[in-house]
Amino acid sequence: MILSKKTRYAIVALTRLAKEYGKGPIQIKEIAVGEKIPQNFLENILLELRKMGILGSKLGKAGGYFLLKKPDEVNLAEIVRHFEGTIALMYCVSEKAYQPCEFCRDEASCNIRKVFKEVRDTSYDILKRTTLDSLIIRD
Amino acid sequence: MILSKKTRYAIVALTRLAKEYGKGPIQIKEIAVGEKIPQNFLENILLELRKMGILGSKLGKAGGYFLLKKPDEVNLAEIVRHFEGTIALMYCVSEKAYQPCEFCRDEASCNIRKVFKEVRDTSYDILKRTTLDSLIIRD
DNA sequence: TATAATGTCTACTGATTTAGTGAACAAAAT
DNA sequence: ATTTTGTTCACTAAATCAGTAGACATTATA
Structure with a gap:
């Protein structure tokens, strides 16, 4: 989990x-060292966040990454969902990665599903x- | 997730x-076929549940597995925790798999931790x- | 008592995911 | 021009997942 x-x-x-919002681009290296994240790995992650439209970047010398959106406009659900694939613990209760249940006949009456739907929703x-x-x- | x-x-x-509680031992094969679970894999799983003290087994012909505890005495938290290792999404908020946070200086004041503690607890x-x-x- | 039907236990394996690394390249500041 | 940064793609070692296989032990029953 x-x-x-x-x-x-x-x-x-x-x-x-x-x-650091509003202070201009921050270099990958600064984040990597400051937050103890392997720099090469962090590059991939920041690139993904840029492709998601959350981060912007500036190339070349004195370049770096910065938030495109305001800090109160980025929530953790979208981050977790993007990197984990889904918030749910079962496919049958997932919004983004839904697949029909492999076990039950009728999802509407399945009690297992009800529980994991509640977990997902909260x-x-x-x-x-x-x-x-x-x-x-x-x- | x-x-x-x-x-x-x-x-x-x-x-x-x-x-099937109270009906005596149910064979692995019956569960495997009825619930569409690969039988070999199911054997391992039922064995683990027996070692956890949740299931009992009867050997030999007419053998099988049965619940040792009453159905209202087995909850999903213990099952998920056993097979997933923990309920939590971060080690720093896990009861069973706790590890100190690799990022923050002070767990008590870490806001990321607070959020994932709330998710775990609910x-x-x-x-x-x-x-x-x-x-x-x-x- | 023989035999067939079950669970027990250990070891093995192929596929996938995780957690990165490395190198060539492109852009910008100086 | 040179240096410093981000970009992109390819690669990989290790771990985990999802089973399989086979030898063995136990029990019912004919």
Whole structure:
């Protein structure tokens, strides 16, 4: 059930970029060293976040990454969903990765499904209302 | 985030055994065929559940598996936790697989941790109060 | 008592996913 | 021009997943 390192790195890196929001591009190296993330791996992750439209980048010397959206416009549900494939624990209750159940005859009356639907929905609600700005620690 | 097949098979097999509670041993083959689970794989799973103390078995001809506990005494939290290792999405909020956070200085003030603690706690509550008897479909 | 039908246990395996690495390339500042 | 950065693609070692296979132990029953 533990999130992949990729997902965890993404959340930490985004929180860092939210903290520096408005300060222009931050270099990969600075995030990698500061947040203890392998730099090559972090490059792939930031690239994915850029393709998702969450990050922008500046090329060349004095380049780097920065948040395109405002910190309160990026929620954890979309991050987890993108890197994990889905929020749900069973395909039959997933929004993004739905597949018909391989066991039950009728999903509407399946009690196993009901439970995991409830787990998905409550988890989704928590992640959805958590935006990057609420993750920043201001000392 | 999807549960492994092992975990899903375990839940389905246990629900079946709960349905047949009190009827004596049910053969692996009957469960395998009825619930569409590969028999060899199911053998491993039922063996694990026996070692957990949830199932009992009868050897030899006319043997099989049966629930040792009453269906309302087996909850999904213990099943998921056993087969997935933990309920939590981050080690730093896990009861069973706790490890100190690799990123934050102070877990008590980490906001990322707070969110995933809430996700873990609510998921745990739902799974904990769901027992096998509530999963049986009676037609 | 022989035999057939079951569970037990250990080891093995192919496929997939995870967690990266490496290198050639492109763009921008100086 | 040179240096510093991000971009892209290909590759890989290790771990996990999803089973299989086979020898063995136990029990019912004919």
